[in-house]
Amino acid sequence: MRIAPRSLKGTLLLVLTSWVLVSCLLVALLASLRYSEALTTNLRAQARNQANSLALQITDPILINDLVGVQKALTNHVQSHSLVEYAFVVRGGEVLAHTMEDGVPRGLVGANQPGGSREPSTRRVVSAAGDRDLLDIAQPVFEGKAGTLRLGLKRQALLAKMYQLWGEIGLLALAILLPAICGGVFFLRRTFKPLESLVAATRSMEGGDLDTRVRLRGKEEFASLGEAFNSMAQRLQDYSLQLQQQRDNLERMHHQLSTAYEVIRAVSAQTGLDSISSHLLDKLREILPCARMTLLLRSRDRNRLYRLTPEGAEILRDQELVARMESRLKGLSSLQLHKSRIFGPPLVDASFSQSSTQGIIPMEHGEDVLGVLVIACSEECGCDFREVDLVGLIIAHSSDSIFRAAAQEEEMEDLRSRLEGDPAYGLVVGRDPKMQKVYSLIEEVAPTDATVLIHGESGTGKELAARTIHDKSPRRENPFVVIDCSSFPETLIESELFGHEKGAFTGADSAKPGRFEQAHGGTVFLDEVGDIPMAVQVKLLRVLQSQKFERLGGRRTISVDMRVIAATNKDLLQEVRAGRFREDLYYRLEVVPIGLPPLRQRGNDIALLARRFADYYAASRNRKGLEISSQAMRLLLGYSWPGNVRELENTMEQAAIMARGDTIVPVDLPEKIHLSLQQQEQVEDRNIRSQERELLLQTLKECAWNKKQAARRLGIGRSTLYNKLKKYGLEN
Numbered sequence: 001m002r003i004a005p006r007s008l009k010g011t012l013l014l015v016l017t018s019w020v021l022v023s024c025l026l027v028a029l030l031a032s033l034r035y036s037e038a039l040t041t042n043l044r045a046q047a048r049n050q051a052n053s054l055a056l057q058i059t060d061p062i063l064i065n066d067l068v069g070v071q072k073a074l075t076n077h078v079q080s081h082s083l084v085e086y087a088f089v090v091r092g093g094e095v096l097a098h099t100m101e102d103g104v105p106r107g108l109v110g111a112n113q114p115g116g117s118r119e120p121s122t123r124r125v126v127s128a129a130g131d132r133d134l135l136d137i138a139q140p141v142f143e144g145k146a147g148t149l150r151l152g153l154k155r156q157a158l159l160a161k162m163y164q165l166w167g168e169i170g171l172l173a174l175a176i177l178l179p180a181i182c183g184g185v186f187f188l189r190r191t192f193k194p195l196e197s198l199v200a201a202t203r204s205m206e207g208g209d210l211d212t213r214v215r216l217r218g219k220e221e222f223a224s225l226g227e228a229f230n231s232m233a234q235r236l237q238d239y240s241l242q243l244q245q246q247r248d249n250l251e252r253m254h255h256q257l258s259t260a261y262e263v264i265r266a267v268s269a270q271t272g273l274d275s276i277s278s279h280l281l282d283k284l285r286e287i288l289p290c291a292r293m294t295l296l297l298r299s300r301d302r303n304r305l306y307r308l309t310p311e312g313a314e315i316l317r318d319q320e321l322v323a324r325m326e327s328r329l330k331g332l333s334s335l336q337l338h339k340s341r342i343f344g345p346p347l348v349d350a351s352f353s354q355s356s357t358q359g360i361i362p363m364e365h366g367e368d369v370l371g372v373l374v375i376a377c378s379e380e381c382g383c384d385f386r387e388v389d390l391v392g393l394i395i396a397h398s399s400d401s402i403f404r405a406a407a408q409e410e411e412m413e414d415l416r417s418r419l420e421g422d423p424a425y426g427l428v429v430g431r432d433p434k435m436q437k438v439y440s441l442i443e444e445v446a447p448t449d450a451t452v453l454i455h456g457e458s459g460t461g462k463e464l465a466a467r468t469i470h471d472k473s474p475r476r477e478n479p480f481v482v483i484d485c486s487s488f489p490e491t492l493i494e495s496e497l498f499g500h501e502k503g504a505f506t507g508a509d510s511a512k513p514g515r516f517e518q519a520h521g522g523t524v525f526l527d528e529v530g531d532i533p534m535a536v537q538v539k540l541l542r543v544l545q546s547q548k549f550e551r552l553g554g555r556r557t558i559s560v561d562m563r564v565i566a567a568t569n570k571d572l573l574q575e576v577r578a579g580r581f582r583e584d585l586y587y588r589l590e591v592v593p594i595g596l597p598p599l600r601q602r603g604n605d606i607a608l609l610a611r612r613f614a615d616y617y618a619a620s621r622n623r624k625g626l627e628i629s630s631q632a633m634r635l636l637l638g639y640s641w642p643g644n645v646r647e648l649e650n651t652m653e654q655a656a657i658m659a660r661g662d663t664i665v666p667v668d669l670p671e672k673i674h675l676s677l678q679q680q681e682q683v684e685d686r687n688i689r690s691q692e693r694e695l696l697l698q699t700l701k702e703c704a705w706n707k708k709q710a711a712r713r714l715g716i717g718r719s720t721l722y723n724k725l726k727k728y729g730l731e732n
Contacts, residue, residue, distance in 0.1 A: 013181070020180045024173035028166065035165055039158045043083075043135055044122055047153050050081065051120060051139035055149045058089065062096065062146040064434075064601070071097040083153045085134050091147030093691045106698060112138040114148060125152065133159075201233075211237070259287070260394050267398045273315075273405040277308035280398055285310070287391055288359075288375065294348045295395065297363065297371035297402060298325055306371075306406050309349070315406065321347065329369045332362040343374045363395045370399055427464040427471070429609060432602040438465070438594060445592045446472035451544065453529075453589045454567040456596030459646030462567035463527060465596060469565060470523040478522030481515050486528040494536050495552055498543075504553025514551065516543060519562045529589065530570035530581060541585045564589075599641040599648060609645060610636050613652035614664060626656060627663040635666055639673045693728040696721075700730070 054077050061069035074087040078099045088098030090109055098104045112123045125136040134152040141147050204212040212233060263283045270276040281293060295308040305316040305325055316322070328342060343358065359375035373395055428435070428442075445452055446469045454462045463482065470480045488496050495504075499514030516524060526532075532540060543549050548559050566589045575581035599606065610633070614626040628636075632655075641647055651670055658668040666674070696714075703709040711721040724730075 017177070017181055020177050021173070024169070024176065028169040028173070031169060032162060032165060036158065036162060039161060040135075043153060043155070043158065044137075046083070047122060047135055047137040047151060048120055048139075050077070050084070050153075051137045051149055051151050054087070054151070055139045055141045058149065059142045059146055062089065062091070062141060067097055074099050085132070085152040085154050087149070087151050089141065089147050089149055096147060106694075107702075108136075108150075110695065112136045112150065114138050114140045114144060124155070260390055260397070263394050264397045264401075268401045270401070270405070273306075273308075273313040273402070273408075276398075276402060276405050277313035278310050280395070280402075281308060281310045284373070284391055284394065287394075292349065292376035294343075294374045295363075295371065296325060296343070296347060296374060297399070298322065298329070299403070299406070302326065305347075306402065307347070308402070313406075329362070329372065332360065332369050332372060343372070348374050348376075361391055361395070363392070363399060371395075427468050428461055429612060430602060430605040431608060432597070432604045434597040434602060435605065438596060441592070441594050442469055442472065445469065445594075447474065449563050451563070451589055451591040452565045452594060453572075453592070454565065454594045454596060455572070456567075456569065457598045457644055458569045459644035460596040460598060461645050462569075462596060463525065465594065466523075466525045466565045466567060470525075470563075473523070473563070475522050475563060479519050480523050480525065481519040482525045482527060483515050484527045486531040490533045490535075493533065494539070497536065498539065498549050498551055500552035501554040504551070508553070511551070514549075516549060516560050516562060517558060520560045521562070523563045523565060526564065526566040528568055529566040530568040530572055530575055534580070534582070537582045537585050541582065541588060544585075544588050599644040603637065606637055606641070606648070607633060609648055610652055613649050614656055617653045617656035621656065623656075624662065626659055629663050629665045632664050632666045632669060635669055635673050692724070693730070696724060696728060696730060 054073065058070045058073045061067070061073065070089055074089070074097055078084045078087050086098070086100050086104075088100065088104050089096040093109070095104050095109065108125065111125055112121055114121050120140070121138045123136050123138075125134045126132070127134075133155045135155055137151050137153070139149040139151070141149050201212050263280070266283070267276055267280050270279055277295075281295065284293060293310075295306075297306040297308070298304075299306070302322065303317070303319075305322055307314045307316055325347065343360070357377040359377045361373040361375070362369045363371045363373065373391065428438070442465065452466075452469060454465050456462055467480060470476060483497065485493065495512070495514070497514050497516060499512050499517055500508050502508060502511045539549065543560075544564060547561065548557050550557055572581055572586050572590070576583045576586050599609075607628075610628060614628060618624065618626045636648075636651075643650070651673070652664075654670060655664045655668040659665075660668075696710075699710045699713055700707070703713065707721055707725075708718060711718045714721065716724075
C-alpha cells in the first residue's frame with residue numbers, strides 16, 4: 001500500500017517513527033544520566049571505603065613515624081587496586097609518602113582538603129594535559145592529627161561503561177524501530193477503517209473507564225480487532241491492579257531498605273558498645289513495638305557472649321552460659337514463636353518470663369548463626385512480623401560494628417587495668433604502649449636461658465632491662481655481673497672476661513678469676529658489646545657456644561653455667577657489614593632481640609618519669625614532694641631528649657636542687673631546654689612562612705597575576721592579599 005507523505009496514514013507512520021526515536025533518545029538520555037550518577041556514586045563510595053580502610057591501616061605507622069611502612073602500605077594498595085592512580089600522605093603541607101614516580105605535583109597537594117568537620121572530601125581532578133580524569137579523595141588520618149591520605153581513582157572506567165551503554169541502547173533502539181515501522185504499516189492497513197471506534201474507546205479509557213469495550217462489525221478481521229482491543233483492555237485493567245500491588249510492595253521495600261540503611265549507618269557511627277546497644281534496640285523497637293527485647297550474640301571464638309539491652313551491653317564469660325547459648329542456636333534459621341520461652345534468665349531479664357510468647361529472630365552471618373534477637377511478646381504487643389526480614393537485615397549488618405565495639409571494649413579494659421596499676425615493671429618504669437611490648441617480651445624470655453640482645457640509644461635503660469630479666473628468671477638468687485666492654489682497653493678486656501693465671505703477663509702476681517667465673521650460676525651483662533675487639537670476639541663466641549674457656553696463661557678448661565645478656569647502642573648489623581663485628585657472633589647474641597624506644601617516642605612517659613625523679617631527689621634531700629608547674633611540664637614534653645631517660649633524670653636532679661619552693665618552674669630547668677624549644681618554634685615559623693609564600697606565588701601564576709581572582713581563589717580579601725604580597729616581597 002502506497003502512503004502519500006501528507007496523508008493521514010503517512011502522518012501516523014511518521015509520528016510513530018518519530019515517537020519511537022524520541023522515546024529511545026529520552027530513554028537513552030535518562031538511562032545515561034541515571035547510570036552515570038550510579039557509577040559516580042559507586043566510585044565515590046568505593047573511594048571512601050578504600051580511603052577509610054587505608055587510613056586505618058597507616059595510622060599506626062604514621063604515629064610511630066614508620067614512613068617505610070606507610071610507603072609499603074600505599075604501594076601495595078595501588079598495586080592491588082587497578083582503579084587507583086595514585087596515593088600519598090600529606091601532613092602539615094609535607095608529603096610523607098607517595099606512589100608517583102615523578103613526585104607529587106605541587107598543585108595536586110592543595111587541590112583537595114578535608115572538610116571543616118574533618119570529614120573526607122572528594123573532588124574531580126583533571127591533568128593539565130587533559131589526558132587523565134580522576135576522582136580525588138582527601139581522607140583525614142586519625143582525625144587529621146596524623147595528616148591526610150589522598151587517593152586518586154580513574155574515571156576512565158566510567159566513560160568506557162557509558163560508551164558501552166550508549167552502544168547497547170543504540171542497538172536496542174534500532175531493534176525496536178524497525179519492527180515498529182513494519183508493524184505500524186501493517187497496523188494502519190488493517191485498522192484504519194475502525195479507527196474512530198477505537199479512538200472513542202481509547203478516549204473513554206483515558207478518562208479512567210477501564211471497563212470500556214468495543215464491538216466492531218463487518219469483516220472478520222475487524223471483529224478480531226475488536227476482540228483484541230477488548231482483550232487488551234481487560235489485560236490492561238489486570239495489569240493496572242498488579243502494578244498497583246507492585247507499587248505498594250516497592251514502596252514498602254524502599255521504606256524498609258531506607259530504614260535499614262539509616263539504622264545501620266547510625267549504629268556504625270556509635271563508638272561504644274553501650275551506645276550501640278541502646279541505639280540499635282531503640283530503633284528495633286520502633287519497627288517491632290515490643291516492650292522488651294534482648295540481642296544475644298556469641299563471639300566468633302565461642303568463648304563469651306554479648307548481651308545487648310536498651311539499658312546497655314554486657315560481656316558474659318561464663319562458659320556454662322556460652323554452652324547453653326550454643327545449644328539454643330542449633331537449628332535456628334528463621335523466625336520462631338515459642339510458648340515455652342526457651343531463652344530464660346540469666347540469658348535474658350526475668351521480665352521475659354511474664355510474656356505469653358517468645359519471638360526469636362536468628363542473626364545469620366554467612367551460613368553461621370551468631371546470635372538471636374529475643375522478643376518478649378505479649379498479647380497486646382501488636383508486632384507486625386512482616387517486618388522480620390527488615391529486622392534480620394539490620395542486625396546481620398550491624399554484627400561487625402557490635403563485634404568491633406566489643407573488641408575495643410575489652411582492649412580498653414585491659415589498657416585501663418594496666419594504666420591503673422603500678423607503672424613500674426621490675427626496674428623499668430613506663431606506661432607507654434611501646435614499653436608494654438617490651439614488658440611482654442621480658443615476661444616471655446625471662447624464664448628461659450636464651451641469649452638476649454638489648455639495643456637502644458644511650459640512656460634508654462638497657463642495664464635496667466637486663467637486671468629485670470635476671471630478677472624475673474630462675475637465676476635471680478645468683479650473681480648478676482655487669483661488664484662494660486667500652487671501659488676496658490683492648491689489652492685488659494680479655495683478662496677481665498676470662499681471668500688469668502699467676503705470671504700470665506707482667507704484673508700478674510697471682511691468679512685471678514674472670515667475670516665469667518664470677519657469674520657462675522647467674523647472668524652476665526655485656527654492656528656496649530659492639531666495642532669488643534675482634535680478637536676477643538672469637539673467644540667470646542666459643543664461650544657462648546660451649547660455656548667453656550681457659551684463663552690467660554692457663555691450660556685448664558673451665559666450665560661455667562651462665563646466661564648472657566648483651567646490650568649496645570650501635571647498629572650491629574651495620575657493624576657486621578663494615579667488618580668491625582663478627583657475623584657469627586652477631587647471630588649468636590641476637591637470639592631474642594629487645595629494642596628499647598628512645599624517650600622522644602615515649603611521650604606518655606615523660607611526665608610520669610619526671611614526677612618520679614622529682615619525688616626521688618626531693619626525698620634524698622629530706623624535702624617534701626616537689627610539684628612540677630604546667631609551664632615547666634610543657635617544656636619537658638616539648639624537648640627531644642637526645643640523652644633519653646638518663647638526661648631526664650639529670651635534668652630533674654638539677655631542677656630539684658635549683659627549686660626554691662615546693663614547685664619546679666621553668667627557670668629551674670636547664671637553659672638547653674629553653675633554647676631547644678625556641679629553635680623548634682623558629683623552624684616551624686619559617687616552614688609556615690615558606691609554604692604560605694609558595695602558595696601565594698603559585699596561585700598568582702595560575703591566575704596570571706590577577707589579584708582579584710587570586711584573592712577569591714584563596715578565600716581572602718584583596719586587602720589581606722596585598723598585605724601578604726608586601727610581606728613576602730611579591731609586589732610587581
